[in-house]
Amino acid sequence: MTNQEFINKIDKEAENGSAYEKLIAQHIIDRFLDVSKMADLENKTLKDCLSSIRSKAQKQAKNGVAAVEDSVVYRWAEEYFGIEHSESQPTEKSAHTEEKSSLDVDLFDLI
Numbered sequence: 001m002t003n004q005e006f007i008n009k010i011d012k013e014a015e016n017g018s019a020y021e022k023l024i025a026q027h028i029i030d031r032f033l034d035v036s037k038m039a040d041l042e043n044k045t046l047k048d049c050l051s052s053i054r055s056k057a058q059k060q061a062k063n064g065v066a067a068v069e070d071s072v073v074y075r076w077a078e079e080y081f082g083i084e085h086s087e088s089q090p091t092e093k094s095a096h097t098e099e100k101s102s103l104d105v106d107l108f109d110l111i
Contacts, residue, residue, distance in 0.1 A: 011029065
């Protein structure tokens with residue numbers, strides 16, 4: 001699968017999705033452009049990525065409630081897609097200073 005095919009695939013999956021799905025898809029596409037290495041993407045889907053994130057959040061739930069920071073959710077998405085960053089990638093702490101998405105949705109509200 002070429003880079004552009006992967007981007008098109010993720011973008012198409014998110015096209016009719018929720019704001020949450022669009023945020024995760026955009027994050028993965030943005031990170032994909034900046035990564036040094038990614039796992040085999042042929043069988044990876046946005047739907048399965050979101051399912052994996054929900055499962056991990058549910059495992060952290062106390063009394064049926066889970067509060068997971070956006071940076072953790074994004075990291076789980078990156079792990080699902082096998083994204084490995086070069087040493088020059090910004091740390092999670094500096095990622096918080098980046099401008100918010102135009103959707104301006106807090107993932108905490110959607111989980």
